[in-house]
Amino acid sequence: MKICVIGTGYVGLVSGVCYSDKGNQVTCVDIDEVKVNHLKKGIVPIYEPGLKELMLKNVKEGRLHFTSQIREGMEGAELIIIAVGTPAKENGEADLRYIKAAARSIGENLTDYKVIVTKSTVPVGTGQIIKKMVSDTAGHSNFDIASNPEFLREGSAIQDTFQMERAILGIESDRAEKVLQKLHEPFQTKIVVTDVETAEMTKYAANAFLATKISFINEVANLCEATGANVEKVAEGMGYDQRIGKAFLQAGIGYGGSCFPKDTQALVKMGEKAGYRLKIVPAVEEVNKEQRLRFIEKLRYAFGNEGLKGKKVAVLGLAFKPNTDDMRAAPAVDLVPRLEQEGVDVVCYDPVATEKAKEVIKNLQAAATLDQAVKDADAILILTDWQEFKEMNVKLLKLEMKRPIIIDGRNLFDPIKLGKLGYYYASVGRPIVQ
Ligand SMILES: NC(=O)c1ccc[n+]([C@@H]2O[C@H](COP(=O)([O-])OP(=O)(O)OC[C@H]3O[C@@H](n4cnc5c(N)ncnc54)[C@H](O)[C@@H]3O)[C@@H](O)[C@H]2O)c1
Numbered sequence: 333m334k335i336c337v338i339g340t341g342y343v344g345l346v347s348g349v350c351y352s353d354k355g356n357q358v359t360c361v362d363i364d365e366v367k368v369n370h371l372k373k374g375i376v377p378i379y380e381p382g383l384k385e386l387m388l389k390n391v392k393e394g395r396l397h398f399t400s401q402i403r404e405g406m407e408g409a410e411l412i413i414i415a416v417g418t419p420a421k422e423n424g425e426a427d428l429r430y431i432k433a434a435a436r437s438i439g440e441n442l443t444d445y446k447v448i449v450t451k452s453t454v455p456v457g458t459g460q461i462i463k464k465m466v467s468d469t470a471g472h473s474n475f476d477i478a479s480n481p482e483f484l485r486e487g488s489a490i491q492d493t494f495q496m497e498r499a500i501l502g503i504e505s506d507r508a509e510k511v512l513q514k515l516h517e518p519f520q521t522k523i524v525v526t527d528v529e530t531a532e533m534t535k536y537a538a539n540a541f542l543a544t545k546i547s548f549i550n551e552v553a554n555l556c557e558a559t560g561a562n563v564e565k566v567a568e569g570m571g572y573d574q575r576i577g578k579a580f581l582q583a584g585i586g587y588g589g590s591c592f593p594k595d596t597q598a599l600v601k602m603g604e605k606a607g608y609r610l611k612i613v614p615a616v617e618e619v620n621k622e623q624r625l626r627f628i629e630k631l632r633y634a635f636g637n638e639g640l641k642g643k644k645v646a647v648l649g650l651a652f653k654p655n656t657d658d659m660r661a662a663p664a665v666d667l668v669p670r671l672e673q674e675g676v677d678v679v680c681y682d683p684v685a686t687e688k689a690k691e692v693i694k695n696l697q698a699a700a701t702l703d704q705a706v707k708d709a710d711a712i713l714i715l716t717d718w719q720e721f722k723e724m725n726v727k728l729l730k731l732e733m734k735r736p737i738i739i740d741g742r743n744l745f746d747p748i749k750l751g752k753l754g755y756y757y758a759s760v761g762r763p764i765v766q
């Protein structure tokens with residue numbers, strides 16, 4: 333099948349590459365000409381394991397193309413996939429300006445029948461907005477709209493696509509369903525066929541539910557800290573119950589990233605607009621915001637009367653999660669400037685996200701290696717669960733540091749072990765050892 337993907341971000345590029353790998357002819361379109369030129373030269377603008385190799389393979393085999401001209405991308409395509417960004421507006425609502433611009437340009441170039449499917453996360457009703465904009469601009473209705481929300485995670489996006497757990501097909505016609513069924517055939521996944529509005533809602537409900545699990549376990553963790561229980565064991569004990577499940581019960585510094593923070597906000601706004609006030613999701617957001625700030629207090633507590641001013645703190649991890657360089661809503665974006673305001677000398681290290689972090693954190697002091705970051709540090713603050721940090725030789729590390737203090741936002745180490753090595757170690761939902 334010939335496919336045109338609009339937007340070559342995490343979703344558009346990964347989807348385009350994976351669909352081409354399944355034998356489709358894919359043209360990825362982006363308005364960002366610099367990005368398109370890079371892609372044409374084989375440069376991948378994002379860090380995503382396995383993406384570059386797969387992209388180059390499919391370009392070489394002639395199935396994958398890049399252009400900044402939508403007309404070129406749409407030429408002969410049976411399916412158009414919208415995968416542009418839907419960031420949060422100042423008030424939390426989803427900003428549909430890129431979606432609308434994409435719909436307009438599709439309309440301007442629509443000469444024959446196509447299925448126009450939205451992969452971007454969009455509020456319920458957006459499909460109908462797209463339909464109207466396309467037909468108004470095109471001057472005809474020789475197309476179908478559909479919704480096929482994306483569930484991939486950054487850092488494992490290729491695997492998540494090839495082994496997708498389900499596909500939601502929100503459709504309005506048999507013709508569109510046929511095209512989308514054909515697209516998903518090689519993935520051999522569970523298919524939920526529904527209307528466009530239900531598909532749009534499914535994506536927000538899934539993300540809000542996952543965010544709820546995280547905030548829930550973080551609240552339990554905070555209560556464990558206050559009572560002396562251990563959240564890791566609590567989560568294990570809960571997780572064996574299949575009705576609860578083990579996944580997404582990792583207590584920590586809270587969720588960040590390009591999706592959960594904005595999608596929970598957008599869902600609340602969607603409720604307000606529809607006349608229904610959501611109660612759980614705002615609480616999930618509140619817990620998540622407070623969770624980050626608790627780590628400044630954990631650090632302050634570790635230094636007692638000495639205070640934070642003038643201390644050197646090595647922040648390990650800038651990206652919102654491992655295996656990505658995405659800095660959107662990463663805890664570091666909040667915490668690094670706050671620590672600096674408190675007079676802390678902050679030196680950061682991240683295996684891949686430093687360059688992107690410099691774009692969003694002013695005057696970021698970044699070390700080129702983990703060793704450089706921790707040298708003479710009064711404390712380490714762990715924000716991301718990179719494998720490199722899990723494998724740190726904590727025994728040797730202690731010799732490099734000025735003081736053996738670790739505040740761990742990801743529960744990477746066994747408190748008993750660190751206590752024995754002479755560390756002051758504060759993590760999440762587990763007793764402090766010293
Ligand atoms: N990032 C994820 O892990 C993820 C996962 C599932 C769903 N989503 C959703 O998918 C959508 C895309 O997210 P993303 O992270 O890939 O975004 P992104 O910001 O990484 O990429 C969006 C791309 O679209 C391009 N673009 C904007 N307007 C355009 C237009 N009119 N024509 C052509 N290109 C245009 C931009 O230049 C950019 O390259 C969002 O709605 C997001 O919520 C994201």
Ligand SMILES: O=c1ccn([C@@H]2O[C@H](COP(=O)(O)OP(=O)(O)O[C@H]3O[C@H](CO)[C@@H](O)[C@H](O)[C@H]3O)[C@@H](O)[C@H]2O)c(=O)[nH]1
Pocket residue numbers: 453482483484485486487539542546579580581582583584585586587588589590591592652653
């Ligand atoms: O038990 C857990 C699991 C995750 N996180 C945090 O939650 C955030 C999101 O993690 P993850 O879901 O793995 O990454 P994303 O790439 O943001 O993916 C989410 O958001 C995407 C965009 O909508 C969806 O497609 C995915 O299904 C959904 O998992 C990160 O900050 C994680 O550190 C925790 O704190 N504890």
